[in-house]
Amino acid sequence: MTTPSKLLTVDNLSVHFKRDEHIVQAVDGLSFAVERGEMLAVVGESGSGKSVTARAIMRLLPRTATLGPDSRISFAGTRIDSATEGQMLGIRGKHIAMIFQEPMSSLDPIYRIGDQICEGIVRHQKLTKKQAMAQALSRLKEVQIPDPEARLQQYPHQLSGGQRQRVMIAIAIANNPELLIADEPTTALDVTVQAEILRLIRALQRSHNMGVIMITHDLTVVKRVSDAVCVMRLGKLRESNRTAALFASPQDGYTRTLLAAEPKGRPRPVPAERPVVLDVADARLDYVLSTGGFFSRRKGRTLAALDGISVQLRKGETLGVVGESGSGKSTLGKLILRLLDVRGSGSVVWCGEHLENKTREEMRPLRPKLQIVFQDPFSSMNPRLSVRQIVEEGLIVNGIGTSARDREARVCEALSDVGLDPNVLNRFPHEFSGGQRQRIAIARAVVLRPDFIVLDEPTSALDLSVQAQVIDLLRALQERYDLTYLFISHDLKVVRALCHNVVVMNRGRIVESGPTDTIMDHPTEDYTKRLVRAAFEVAA
Template sequence: MTDTPLLSVRDLSVAFRQAGADTLAVDRVSFDIAKGETLALVGESGSGKSVTALSVLKLLPYPAAHHPSGEVLFKGRDLVRATEDDMRRVRGDDITMVFQEPMTSLNPLHPIERQIGEILSLHKGLTGRAARTRTLELLDLVGIRNAESRLDAYPHQLSGGQRQRVMIAMALANEPELLIVDEPTTALDVTVQAQILKLLQELQARLGMAMLFITHDLGIVRKIADRVCVMLKGRIVEEGAVEDVFRDPRHAYTQRLLAAEPKGRPEPVPEGAPVVVEAGPVKVWFPIKRGFFQRTVDHVKAVDGVSIRVREGETVGVVGESGSGKTTLGLAILRLISSQGPIVFLGNRIDSLKANAIRPLRKTMQVVFQDPYGSLSPRMSIADIVAEGLLVQQRGLSYPERRRIVARALEDVGLDPAAMDRYPHEFSGGQRQRVAIARAMALEPQFVMLDEPTSALDMSVQAQIVDLLRELQRRRRLAYMFISHDLKVVRALANHVIVMQNGQVVEEGAAEDIFARPRTDYTRALFAAAFNLEAADAGVVRE
């Protein structure tokens, strides 16, 4: 590192103009990044982290967005006042960005080779064999196994970790001096998260580049960053070396962030609590068909002989990496996909029931999905979203009666019933997840499948949702199946834990026993990745 900053942001403000009025998203932010240094921008959703980063590359929706003040100096040159032609040369050559969600950043219609090759053609003039050779070098650099066989793959044919590696390969194609990384591990399970962080550190050391790392996860900051800036409502409220800020946080907001990890343990399940759901051994096999006649040549064994039992007032945590079969198992138990094997709900076999026969049971078994942004219809008001199940399951209710039930459900999850006529885009991520929980609770279910309900949320909001779920369970004696790769949240909620790998159970038992004394190497590797953020293997872990 040198004394002269590679990037210097000075007194930068960003405002968005709507209906003739300005809303300030970033307010007089200043920071420096030296060559080879990693600076982390942390804070909750809406704090201005990503807007600040997008300002560096002028990727905001101008002219709706504008800069009332400030400058962004890259090697002494002000990018705020640079022309669009100048910025095209800066983007990709000098500064590149890895976005949060690779599935929306990669083009679903083009194979991987074409997407990386396009960058090499535009910025380096490489085509044909030269472009293919460089593409293979990049894929090998980021740890893609059997890179040549992946060239014709489309994004949907890759795992989440592989897609993120492809995004990093594209960002490194022109060996930039500054890499901006925006929440690169939010949607990844803990082992892949650890691999991606290790990969970024190794690439940074090899290429000597600087990094601006944006995240809401302070555990990641401690692992990867040299310095940290904490943002709140568009301003930097604390800045310093990572160890100094973690050891002695000065600002009350930083102190709250550091203390926001889900805490506590679930209440014990009473002796003799009735069984709500008992299933297994459950199998969900998807056929692999080939040839002109599409004959079945093999099966993908997504769930292969898994058994589970959930009692009243109990939370059973199902953990494992992406692709381990967690969600498939949950969908099979809810009879949302076909499966083989007995499934008993409230004492009755439901695995052979037709759709019409199982419909009346839907109100007693509900699901809360992972993404609060994608699971709520943007065209429906909150009242209509929460009442949707009531229209199907309790058709005799009058409009005022439905409104009363919706109001009560919103109150139960800590939302103001007066806001029920607003739309999802008017709520934060945490509030949207509360709406999704209210939709499930409005029908007064006895069993709820929670599929990664906190993975897209900030740490402080995660803690709030965990407390909410625990309180609802205590009051209503709910049975939860909690699917997650976030083991800190599982530890705070689950009484019993099932660890899945490749469609099978590799370990299960009381949560306290599993967390204190994991028996299998796979479970130990999961815990090491979750609590230490270190990959089990040395070097670049390949996928």
């Protein structure tokens, strides 16, 4: 039985999934409790059962999942593990809210941002649409999204990844829930906004005496904001303690391994005589942001997504691109690969060949050599295709492989390269954790043996131990195949470990560029200093 101070009690939680003829134990005998006004961090590698635990609490597990007969979940003294769907509809959003891991696939693409925030407000608070919209605007201001009035009228695809994550947080806190489950709430955010969001969640927790379950792979975030920690591995609880005690004296070997894991090392130097393979000169791209309804559409302001960007990459080099969300990092990567429907100005030259004016058909022969790993692995995969089909698709389209058996061997090799068991060939994207999906996305790119890869936040969904593995993997692939990378990230520690040079972007412009260590250790621009300072603050 719960005591009055216990907001949530999870007792002996077990969750298993039926996969074909096999049973997969995702969570095995997990027990913990959350007090009112307490923040509990749940950490562990991808696939450890963190997100499954959160969805079990919210009663959002798929039909293939089954709770163990001895599992008990109690909220505010009432068991909810056996609650009906009608009862849960009254609890979700109002009493228990969740910030989902992948904002790009969690937001509905056909509804405006304001309507999506208002939906829960109207349902639970019985307000008019006008009152709800005013409250939605207030929530967007709370999460410090730029130009919040305009964002209410925009669609998810018009926002950057970090901005969409802030919208998800605004939706979650719209009804002042008693318990907030935050599943990787800062994954898509740059370091400055990450610190702001953590402060925001902490302030809301204290002002409303709200319980928070923070699911994260970032141990520096855990150390900064949580009161207690649960460490999970392979569905089981390995260690739990108050945060200060756990960091000061971890008892379990796996916990010690996690605490010691962080991006290390530096990239191997690139000889100065290596040829320049990518030359971007004065790249410009404008978007026109429009507001109003279907019959009252009016032209809005022009946003300079890219404003005179010039970069060069030598063969075998990694160029880091950093900056706050919305600074134009991902737009630059897509422009280079000609993945945008709109055309800007300036030139993009790959190995002496101009790409900026090529049509889709003219780009087709170059696609195997120019690849990308997208920021959100789930929305970039067809959910109806198996892992085999997802990774093999590029081989088939580009006529690579002598036979079906040869292609399967290539797929298995690519999966092994990124640390996945080839036995997952017949599973589907929804059956994997966020980190595992990211590795599948990397496998899909490297299976084609490209010369150049745009890596758009490839480690953002990965825990620290897997981050280190992926960095080592990218280094090994780069050395083995002489790859050239454009590495887009907000994690400055990862950028330092992997990138030879770095450019710092702000509002579509490059404000500073140079060798990575020079930029990290001795930034000259105030904006860069703020980014570096924020990274160290979170890590403190």
